Amino acid sequence: MKKFTIYLSLATIALSLSACSFTQTKATSKSEGLIASKEMEKNKTYAKTDFSFEVDPQTFAVSINENGEKAQITQPQESKEVTDLKQSKEEVSWTYPTEQINVHLKKENNHLAVSITSLSDEDTTFAWPKLDAKNYILPIAEGKTIPNDQKEWLAYFKQNEELAMSEAFSMSFFTTNQKTFATTFVMDNTFNSDMLTNTEPHLTLEANHNFIGFDKNKTLNYRLYVTDNDPVAIAKTYQMDRINLDEFKTLDEKEKENPEIKKMRGALQVYYWNSRILTTEDIKWGKLPQMVDEPIFQWIGELLAQYGEDGSEEYLKAMEAFRNNEGYKFEKNTFLTSINYVLLYPQFYNKDIFKNPDAQAQKLIDKGIDKLSEQDLYTLNKHLLAGIIGDLTPPLEQWGQASSSDVFKDMKKSGVENAWIGLPNWANGLMNPEMVKTAADEGYLIGPYDSYQSIQENASIDWNTASFPNKDLYENATVTKKNGQKVAGFLGKGRKLNPTQIFPDVEERFTGIMQNKIPFNSWFLDTDAAGEIYNDYSPEHLTTQSEDVAGRLKRMNYFDKNGLVVGSEGGNDFASKDMVFAHGIETPVIMWSDPDMRENKESEYYVGSYAALDGGIPSKYKKVVPIKEEYKAIYTDPAYSLPLYKLVYNRSVITSHQWEWDSYKIKGQTNERRMKEYLYNTPPMMHIDKASWEERKQDISENAKIWSPFQKEALQHEMTDFKVLTEDRLVQKTEFGDKLSVIANFSGSDYEVDGAKVASHTALIVNDGKETIVKTEG
Template sequence: MKKCTIYLSLTAIALSLSACNINKTNATDKSEELIANKEVEKNKTYAKTDFSFDVDPTTFAVSITENGEKAEVSKPQEAKEVTDLKKKNEEVSWTYPNEQLKVTLKKETNHLAVTLTSLSDEDNTVTWPKLDAKNYILPIAEGKTIPNDQKEWLAYFNQNEELSMSEAFSMSFFTTNHETFAATFVTDNTFNNDLLTKTEPHLTLEASHHFIGFDKNKTVHYRLYITDNDPVAIAKTYQMDRIKLGAFKTLDEKEKENPEIKEMRGAIQVYYWNSRILNTEDINWRKLPKMIDQPIFQWIGELLNQYGEDGSEEYLNALEAFKRNEGYKYEKNTFLTSLNYVLLYPQFYNKDIFKNPDAEAKNLIEKGLDQLSEQERYTLNKHLLAGVTADLTPPLEQWGQVTSSDVFKEMKKAGIENAWIGLPNWANGLMNPSMVKTAADEGYLIGPYDSYQSIQENASIDWNTASFPNSDLYENATVTKKNGEKVAGFLGKGRKLNPTLVFPDVEERFKGITQNGIPFNSWFLDTDAAGEIYNDYSPDHLTTQTEDVAGRLKRMAYFNQKGLVVGSEGGNDFASKEMVFAHGIETPVIMWSDPDMRENKDSDYYVGSYAALDGGIPTKYKKVVPIKEEYKAIYTDPVYSLPLYKLVYNRSVITSHQWEWDSYKIKDQVGERRMKEYLYNTPPMMHLDKNSWEEHKQDISENAKIWSPFQKKALQHEMTNFQVLTDDRLVQKTEFGETLSVIANFSKTDYNSDGVHVASQTALIMNDGKETVVKIEE
């Protein structure tokens, strides 16, 4: 892939050199708040009020009449017996005795309220509404517009005939487009809801809700809103529904509670890989062959043999190769991986090997090995190793800094003012606290990946997120299916944890990680906002999906209260009040089930593995791959994409890609995705280590100088408008307030209209009359 380049117009040069046009120092917080409030006031006007409804209780078909036009928004179901039918004014209610379901429809000022109540104490399922329309607007990831005859979408839904809405939908609504209006069905949440699909003769949909017998809440609420056939009207109406429900919180409000959030504005998103405290640069390879027989290197082999998942064979073979002066790249990486791995071991200290520990090591040993924190244990192990490898390694304070702290300093010198840096594990920070401190000192946010999704009985050090000191959790705090089986953990290992039962363990883990003052200022919680939630049928701790989510939000709130900037995978809006950023809304995981992408290593589409021979970026995140043509419509094609989430949450949640699909990952789409990042106000994301930084630093730094001020202004506003400017839908425009807009031309021809020129394959940023042209060459 050729180096990506950003070309600026002459007026844009002034924009990038003088941030005054974006960071207006004379704009007070109060005036910005007034502007934002004015934008929200407009959003109240999109839902129509002058409509009427008809319903056939026997078939539960519902029709809406608006401005003289009538459309059947929910199609007839199979006829059912009806009792207790009542009609008064603009309200209708009845009971389905065989289904044990009570139904009420009532016309409210700006919506039709539909209430479904289960009369059973057992699990009960109801399907409604039944949808058959020319086009659907669904909150899949950021948002999609789906014609009912589009072949790739038909193939997708043919493979996904039953979608869990809590996982598949980022927001709690779905919309059908009719001739003169759109009908949007909104629920309080998507818990226990499925979307049932049929693809013959064209795409039809049906919603299914599961009432859980032990759930005291036996009612599901739909609010049916009527708007113009405009994604802006649909999204803004949903936003007003969330605000009325008390489920909306702006970044400004969050920032008042946690000032650190300010550093997230304008930040590029970086996953940083530095799993080694000792790197190639830290070893005097010429001296190693003469030192191979020293006891320390035999001890490392014993530790690997006893505690390592892969044993010690490869390591011992590498030692033999070094003895013969045949230690090449593979052997060096094997040696380094082994050294760094055993530094994590609580069993590393051996008084017969480390006979003369330095003063700090002595103090830690005297404290008691079983009394040491995780960070102290790593500190002890580093000092022990340094004491016996002084001829082989540099002074301890220099270990690993060239490939970590020095890179962050270079980033700042290159003009990257704002960055979020995610570490793959908290151990990376505890092993290298200087790296974390440097990032924080440079003004960056830095935090670890953390997970409370799964637990394993005997988790390896590599999988420390699945390990908990409390041995009772595996049997007593894991999720049980209705049939009595335990829900398997990630990749089929272990079990899924019930989040309502592990909060004390969340506190214990956090306190253990931070007790020595590691300056993490952010925290990333895997899957908590991804919608993978459960009803737990364990007799001792029956738990509904609503309670499951409440447990997740409680721990997100806990990290917020600790002053950390909290993010999560996914970004589903049940967590929008607690999270600041989300990874997965803009590009979700692409086709997890495709063997060509996940299993067949000879396939051009194979995304890579979790392994990294050199201790840097795993190939899963570094390897550039194409995606199959049939997946483009589903995941990346702008023709079917809508910024629904941004129209609702632009001022509330900062969203980016799922980490498997960073800004550089998809072959031949780097430019298209860069344009869309500006169009949708999506932070660029990349996986970096020292080598990757060297490869991409010019592109990253040049883009960051434009991105940061752009987003800082965009976040002061709603996304106020979205327009498709051409019939082929390849030229699109977004607006953020009255003076900031972006036109992205995804087509192969130039766009000219009303004095505005946008060349093919470019994006045009317009800010207070100034123009910035973003163009990528691949």
């Protein structure tokens, strides 16, 4: 792979960082609260009150009259029979007897309230509204503005004709732009709702709602808000709606309950890969050929043959190569992978092999192998191995530290003051608790990836998140479709778990991991905020999508109450009160279905595999790849992007990229994405191991010196404004309060505003009159 390194162009910055002085405001929390309250007061003013409505009950077409302008905001549907029609100036209701649907509309102070109620005890569907507009504003990921005739978006919606809103939309609304105003359809939630798309001759949308027979709540509520055609007005109106529903909680409020959250402010998002406690630096390779016939190495082969998913063939070949003094890079990696793998095995202890355990190992053996915690098991196995391989390795306490703890110390020394460090599995921490302790001691947040999405009947040690001691779960706690089939697990393997049925198992896993006091202070929950939710038709535990989500939020809350800073993949806002950070709002998964990206390994667009031969970063997260031109409008083009989520949740949820698409992943877009990270207050994300830290150390650490103080200031405020400054939409500005702003110039031409010149492909930060330029080279 071509080396691709980006260095921050500090030499071109006219004003030094010290002059920029992003010193966090020393105001008391009370005065900060007053500032935020002032900002929030303005947000109440965006929804218009001086409008009236008209509706045709037979076709359910709705028109809005606002300031002398009338616009039909929902298209007529096929005419239906209407009964029980009741109508006044401000209110109308009726029934569709054939569909068994009751409808009620009422003009409230600043919105039109629409409720649609199913009168049936069976599963039914009802479609409304039907939309045909010149432009749509949708909360896809961070937010998008979508002309109805844009060719890449038409292609996207042709491929995605039915979007589950709970998964596809990060927030519970959608907006159409009329000629003189915008109409935003806000829902209590998007559960059981799909957005149907039609692309001929241009993009039209229709919301389709599934009423579940066993769900006691059979009413869908809409609130239709009328605002200016301004994304700020739209987002702030939605924010006030969430506040009115008691569905909004600031970081300040969360931090009062869990002080560890403070460490998240200004933190880089770092996934750290160190799957080996024994690394290549720890082995004295010259001694190995004389030791290959030792019983311990034969025993490792037997363990792999019996319990390893891939068997022992490659390991035995590697050992034969070492015997012949022909052990090179591949053989070394095979040896290290094998030896680190068997250290996880509860079957590792063999009294005929390990005849003289040291004192700590003997103490653990005396407890009983089957009674040991997972961390104690790993400690035992390390001591057993260290006691028998002699000076092939350095002392046990040094194993793996050069590629883990030492890197964290160097990060801090290099200027990375704040970081969230995610481990790909809790086993990485339990095998190397010194690494976790070092990260915590340096003031970083560190936590494991964890998942309760899938269960396998016989999960391998490689997929421990899909394994549970309670073997009844596979049959009795998994999701059943209406037709009686079980919902398949991730990648089609195993089954999907019902979150309402496994809370005791969540507690059991967590207490097992933490029982030796490993200092994890964060937890990442896979997909819990991604909107992949289910109605479970299992007769023993009928579960609605609302109850499914409640089960996910209960476990999020459980980890928070245990002092951990909780994040999740996705970030959809039904979880906004319970999570602190989210990965996937800024850059979601890009085209999961494209075979050139996922299957064709010869394609330049192939994103990589989950495997890492050297125990470091898998190529899926390390390989730098371009994305196809037709996907740029959907995922990365700033012309179609809006900071809707940040306009709502800047003070509530810290959002970044989905971990497959970190800040360095997309070839040729590192600079553009960094500019957008500042524009949107999005933490940089990166995958690191020792080698990649050394490669990108300068860029990461210099950027951190600007990023951390910038975000600490930005998080004290609402994102108060967003403006598009040029007709091509390539120069944009955001504001955080009265004194902090960012102008990002994505165009090929310089831009000048209010005496400040913003060079092409550059972002300018202005904080209380002081300027800093953000630009990368490479």
